[in-house]
Amino acid sequence: MTALSLDRLRLDGQRFMEEVSREYFLAHAGLKATADLQTIYERHAAILGEDALALVREEFRGAAPGSDAHRSARLMLEWLTDSVASRALAALDEREIEWEGSAVVRLDDGRELPYQRAAIDIGNTANRDERMRIERARARVVEAELAPLRRERFQREKELIEGMEIAPTFNATFEALSGVDLTGLVRECDQFLRDTQSMWDDVYAETVRSKLRMDPADATRADALHLLRAQEFDAHFPSASMELSIRRQASEMGIDPDAGGRIIFDTGEREGKRARAFCAPVRVPDEVYLVLRPHGGQADYRTLLHELGHALHFAYTRADYPFEWRWLGDNSVTEGYAMLLDHLMHDAGWLARYTELGRRHAPTFLRTVGFEELHFLRRYCAKLMYEVTLYGGDVGWDSLPDLYVDRLTSATTFRYDPADAFVDVDPRFYAARYLRAWQLQALLTETLVERFNEDWWRNPHAGPWVIDTLFGEGQRELAGELGERATGRALSFAPLVRAIEDLLVTS
Numbered sequence: 001m002t003a004l005s006l007d008r009l010r011l012d013g014q015r016f017m018e019e020v021s022r023e024y025f026l027a028h029a030g031l032k033a034t035a036d037l038q039t040i041y042e043r044h045a046a047i048l049g050e051d052a053l054a055l056v057r058e059e060f061r062g063a064a065p066g067s068d069a070h071r072s073a074r075l076m077l078e079w080l081t082d083s084v085a086s087r088a089l090a091a092l093d094e095r096e097i098e099w100e101g102s103a104v105v106r107l108d109d110g111r112e113l114p115y116q117r118a119a120i121d122i123g124n125t126a127n128r129d130e131r132m133r134i135e136r137a138r139a140r141v142v143e144a145e146l147a148p149l150r151r152e153r154f155q156r157e158k159e160l161i162e163g164m165e166i167a168p169t170f171n172a173t174f175e176a177l178s179g180v181d182l183t184g185l186v187r188e189c190d191q192f193l194r195d196t197q198s199m200w201d202d203v204y205a206e207t208v209r210s211k212l213r214m215d216p217a218d219a220t221r222a223d224a225l226h227l228l229r230a231q232e233f234d235a236h237f238p239s240a241s242m243e244l245s246i247r248r249q250a251s252e253m254g255i256d257p258d259a260g261g262r263i264i265f266d267t268g269e270r271e272g273k274r275a276r277a278f279c280a281p282v283r284v285p286d287e288v289y290l291v292l293r294p295h296g297g298q299a300d301y302r303t304l305l306h307e308l309g310h311a312l313h314f315a316y317t318r319a320d321y322p323f324e325w326r327w328l329g330d331n332s333v334t335e336g337y338a339m340l341l342d343h344l345m346h347d348a349g350w351l352a353r354y355t356e357l358g359r360r361h362a363p364t365f366l367r368t369v370g371f372e373e374l375h376f377l378r379r380y381c382a383k384l385m386y387e388v389t390l391y392g393g394d395v396g397w398d399s400l401p402d403l404y405v406d407r408l409t410s411a412t413t414f415r416y417d418p419a420d421a422f423v424d425v426d427p428r429f430y431a432a433r434y435l436r437a438w439q440l441q442a443l444l445t446e447t448l449v450e451r452f453n454e455d456w457w458r459n460p461h462a463g464p465w466v467i468d469t470l471f472g473e474g475q476r477e478l479a480g481e482l483g484e485r486a487t488g489r490a491l492s493f494a495p496l497v498r499a500i501e502d503l504l505v506t507s
């Protein structure tokens with residue numbers, strides 16, 4: 001076996017990532033019964049342990065800040081800390097997956113249903129009393145059984161990361177490795193919540209009254225699930241033409257949707273294939289799968305656009321870039337490209353050209369979309385603010401459920417349940433990646449409109465610019481750096497507020 005070095009880590013790291021990605025692809029596409037990840041972890045144990053971590057940590061400390069060597073070392077150190085922690089947490093995560101697969105929700109009247117059905121049933125149940133019966137039973141079993149598992153997982157993760165001696169605390173380690181300024185982002189979230197409060201109060205009250213037909217003061221997160229399940233527009237988004245329409249749009253903006261054969265569309269029906277579309281970059285940029293089972297409906301269109309954004313990004317990444325710039329880095333970037341495409345569902349011109357929504361339904365659809373957008377953004381701002389406190393360690397674990405309810409309820413107005421305080425948490429601040437992706441998306445959309453007009457999405461000059469300026473760079477840069485380079489402006493919530501005002505005011 002060759003001695004550990006950065007180049008060995010690059011070579012084996014890439015093999016490891018390719019094997020994991022292929023395993024997920026095969027399992028989720030229904031081509032294999034289960035994903036056998038343990039074997040892959042064992043095969044690559046040499047590059048996923050303390051020695052590798054120590055090597056890259058030294059490299060990171062020794063490199064000149066601002067240099068490419070420093071950038072590469074940071075990306076690899078972040079990836080290694082995640083991988084080492086994930087390996088150590090695997091047993092806890094497996095226990096959780098097992099629980100989710102076997103847990104039973106018991107209603108007050110004695111009926112039972114599988115835990116995994118509960119959220120779906122809550123979303124689908126129009127009768128409010130029945131909806132709340134399921135919700136109460138769900139919250140009961142989550143509080144008693146899942147919440148303690150999750151709480152232990154986060155405590156353990158915090159200890160592990162803090163023990164890696166990169167920075168004194170979990171949050172400081174995240175900031176050093178991700179390049180994301182958590183404190184600054186939390187301040188922006190707080191400001192965004194205040195800036196959009198009165199707009200939210202108006203649209204919330206009107207929507208809850210008209211769609212749920214209930215007093216806005218009584219609505220809970222379970223009611224929100226039902227409200228957001230809205231299927232009234234699905235007929236305008238037929239499955240038969242979905243893939244073709246979206247491929248046509250990519251071609252019209254000058255992007256080959258197959259990326260010269262590097263993107264493989266897997267659209268056939270198959271037992272065991274996941275219901276939701278997903279993208280699996282098995283070799284970046286040469287072998288990227290876009291797996292879907294077209295059902296139709298607005299959610300399906302949005303998911304396909306989102307996953308196509310990821311697929312195009314991976315397949316158009318420069319092949320001559322090192323492993324860490326193609327495979328690792330700030331996921332706000334790839335999520336930003338996915339959102340750039342899925343936000344086409346907010347564009348009246350795009351909807352008119354590529355869907356069957358028609359002029360008559362467009363205004364109500366856009367207003368609904370504006371409500372959803374503002375709701376999700378406010379929810380994610382509150383989530384991030386709460387999660388920063390959870391990992392921060394200044395508030396005791398026992399006090400977190402009350403804080404969770406307070407933060408999420410005051411941001412969304414829907415009443416949250418303390419049972420979800422450790423369940424409704426994205427590990428390692430993925431909420432921060434999404435929020436910055438949202439900002440990046442809004443900034444890129446405004447820039448594309450300025451450069452290539454309102455209908456940039458069918459301008460044959462837009463695609464080559466997107467590929468050259470954006471996709472080609474992989475995730476070499478942080479979302480903020482990329483935004484500055486491509487648009488000359490800094491990331492912020494301002495373009496998102498403008499877009500939401502357009503959706504809610506003009507429609």
Ligand SMILES: [Zn+2]
Nearest residue numbers: 306310335338
């Ligand atoms: Zn995504």
